[in-house]
Amino acid sequence: MLSPHRPAVLAGFVLLTGAATWVRRYGPRAAAIGTLAFMGYLFTLFVRPTAHELPAFCLIAVGAVATQAVARAALRFEHPRRTLLALLADLRSASAAALRSAARPARAGVLRTRLARIDAVGRALTAWQRDYPTADHVGCSERSLALLVLDARVCTEETCDELVRAAGAASTGRDAPAALAHLETVLAPRASSARVEAATAWATRALSSQGRPVRDDVLEYLVARSTLAHAKLRRAEQTPGTRTLPHDAPASSTARPRSDVGAPPRPARAAPRWTPWRQWAPTSRLAVQAMVAATAAVAVGEAISASRWYWAVTSAFVVFAGTTTRGGVLTRAYRRVAGTAGGIVVGVGAVLLSGQHTSVLVGISVVAVFGMLYLGPVRYVYTPFFMTVVVVAVYAMLGDLRHDVLELRLEETLAGAVIGVLCAYAILSASSHPDLVGRVRACFRALDALLQVGDRTFGGRGDGHEALAALHELEAARDDVEATVEAMSAALLGRHESALEAVRLLDVVTRACGVLAQAVMRRGAHGDGSPADGDRVVQDAIAAVRRAADDARDRFDRVGDGGSARSAPLVSRVHRLPSDATGSQTAALFALARVEWALRRLTQPRPTRAPGRSG
Template sequence: MASDPGFVRLRLASRVTLTGLLVLGALMLLHVFSVGLSPAAFSAGLLFAIQGVVAIRETSASDRVQTRLLAGAAGFAMLALCAHLQPHPRVVDGLFLVTAFTAVFIRRWGQRWTAVGMFAFMASFGGAYFRPSPTDLPGILLAILVTGAAAHVVREILLPDRPLGDLRRALAGADHRVGRVAALVGEAARVGWTARRERRVRAAHRGVRDALDVVETLLPDEPQRGPAPPGAAPLAIELFDLNLALESVLAEALEPAGDSDEARQHLSISLRRLAGLRRRLRKASAALTEADFTSAPASPAASTPATAASIWTDEPTRLAIQVTLACALAMAGGMWLSVDRWFWAVLTAFLVFTNVQSRGDTALRGLNRAGGTAVGIAAGMVLATLMHGQFGPSLALCVLFTFLAFFFLQVSYGTMTFFLTVTLSLVYGLLGNFSPELLILRLEETVIGTASGILVSFLIFPQRTSDTAGRAVTAFLTDLDRLLQAIEERLDGHGSEWRIYAVSRALDRRHAAILVASRPLGRTWPSGARQRSVRIGRLRFAVIAHWAHRLAAASIGPVADAEGLRRELERCRSAVAGVSVPGFFERSTSLPRPVPDRGDGAVARDELDPILAARAIAHTLAQLLPGERDDAGAKLAESTGSA
């Protein structure tokens, strides 16, 4: 639970592995005792087994069944087209590109059509690679039906989602990680801080943030109407408090004056308070019931189709064109290298555009795939040679490495690619097709696909990473303004505590989106000054998010000076409106100036000062106002110190 809160990664990897084993076993039985199945049928079954777990993500069982049926039908239709068009290989190649465009374009309509597009594309890949004939179609249809049934049984019966148990496990994992941070801080306070201990504490704190991100995804959604779920509101309060207390502990432990007796006394108080909050969080977790997860969640806003005037600037259309051109370029390069194995290049070109936001993201994903493939081929050659002629151990290793690949899918794309490449090497050995030349060819095709994807992302409709990060900054500031507005409504008697919690959670997601969008900016190829600017910009948002948490937590109860808080909120909203977003990370060259505190960093939640928190947000934002940073920051700091 400490390494995988909520067992999210464990469940995903187990579902993929178990579904694959069930499908493979069922198809082998059918092949031996009933009907002979073609390689295309086996490939369709195993490809759809993986996609049936990874791509189908609806929250309700009925929605998942409908998506599974639609996706299976789309996949079979694509394989049937490939089978009937086999006498015309160039038409099949063109169909491959049309499918790639369509699969990306229909993502605009949500998770269901994203899954349908992935099934169709993987079916076109299998059709082009295994070249089924029309006589293979009954067996392919049977394999797809078996796969759908197996995936449904695993997803809904053998390994279903259990929201209450999952959330409790995630909370226990987060609690364990918080305890580790507290233990490391306490040890360092006793024996002295070193650079190594500070790195361990910061790494452990990142683990806490990751665990809290998992908890956030498992919390009940904001209801469309009515009160919040009965146990969710107290739990949200405790999570607010725990996060704030942990940040206070770290701030006090790592500040320059942390070696004084007074600082050690404050740190001791904060650690005791943190321990008390952990106990309260466990009680809130134990108080959760199934009723907390039966409220109707807020329905997502319907997607608006792009108009003719905006079609060329529409994100799904732009990405679909990029993917299609990258696949076409990879197809040409792959055919030049091998007329029989060019499909790996096209598959790589398609996948490097999955879950990316900018050209920097595409480059990182492509390099991770190429690197994982290269290392996996080296390891695969060794293992396939050692396991030659040993069917049982080779099959067991295939199962193990498939599990590990999808266990690390959400952590490292390169690691996932490594394990899948090793698995493929062992599969080639089991089929008697293994050769070092074949694996080297796969690496070369992967490099061609990676280069095609990166080249297109930089030359065709390029999305600069800084522009993507700027949009993430805009979204963060928008939700920050929504939080300030929700607090104002609360002061006027029109808002609710749950609304403040919900918007605060949305703000956390926006903060995480900024970290993801700006990640390529902090990599090794920019200059040192650019990297420092990116780090400072990310730190500034961490400061704002911290004070936003404190402001939200202090505003859910009675406020002593409502008028004073309302004035500070207006000042904050004015500062939000005045921030210039373009080039934000290039201009973040000075560290955020600290706000004079009143010494209440370790006090209880009901003693938190919302006015101080609002002033801290305005103070940090004022450092970003064009032409007013120094004057505005000085005025805010002066007003805070005199309050």
């Protein structure tokens, strides 16, 4: 209808670009609809389908939607017990992968990624428990299963830490390989019942007073604990669910705690008089930037090539997707350009090796689409990389693969990315620092919520059932901080190592809090059987950690402030525990000492500025 009036067509396109960016405020589904509308409009602009071609295009769209609907419907018919068994098998698989990485430490990032996978499976199991009654599908109560899963996670992580330490010191005991073989048996997907029982019996003997003491060999002791923890999970999953089990924990025990628990957020600073847009919602600011970028990309793209200008517009649009900060836009822009350049090189190489055989080119396209969908969510650079490989393969199948087309692909992509970055930094620009600080504050609020649960439980005012939910909220907040730093890596050039060090310390805090949550839940389950003196020592330690957390949080607000005066480390308070202290009290105190150590590192003054200050 508007095709005879090109200015009107382009004006509608620019408005649609802004609308597609703005609707992201309503969640992933709205963002997907906006992106689909943008791509559909862009498709009609450069393909210009005629009226008699529309039925064919509509049929293709209906077929794609129907395929997606059938796939999603098939997934929804999964039985709850099968889903639970699959998640528990995934937990064992992730644990085995983490142990293999720890035994052969090459890169610390690989182990952290695999430990994060264990965390993700743990959260998925908690989500399953929110949706289904545990006792109906497995032979234990909701709280018992939650504690078994947490035990398996914590024991596996502690074993990985000790494996890394032992490998670095070359001090692995001579019996360690045999001990690890028992753990591998329990984690194996097709291990026989007899082998699992033999491994369980070994772990039970190793941890009992009658068996050979292994406490002198920390690694064997931790391996035995991990073996027993995973064996208990296996035993629980093999028992069918029944409604005759003891009364379960209340359903609210796995609900997410209130996000406003802990220290109240600081009041927002008033916006500077001449920059009121900094108080706008991020999607509103990004919508204006995206519209200006689309307008400029159309002009620049057509100046480069009248037939391939849409590549520049697409790049200018997608660099604003999946981020809310100018630092994120910069990072996505350079990853899009790098992925496109790499895709051209690999795509041309694959086409040359294929010998122009159509079947091979189709296979290359299918593999590239799989890589884009599988690896794209992990890191954005893979999306343009594999998409460009598909483009190269398709042009080769059409017989239109020329070097000038590939040059235009790279030039248009670079132009669109540069325009997007310039608009993000020059139009309604706002620093990325507040977004990062906000996510860090959320992390500290989640930490404080868990510490409050621990204080109530060791003070006899709670049963600790909220500890697991508080831990999951802390893990989610930690993941948000890590994702934000990763998305701003280009803007943090020169300070990226400092930011990554802060993320690693937050990871130490979170993993120590896993041990703390385990101790809190066990303390709540044992009721009043713990020595009161030991509980008071733990409560004092919790108060000290909360003060250290306040200092660490303030560091992100007052750059260069090294925090308050240092007190003695918490680990020095171990001697205050009574001789009859329970295991949960001892474990809680050591976990709190590790949390405090990481928080002290966060408050140490550094010569560089806080991460993200100028992003």
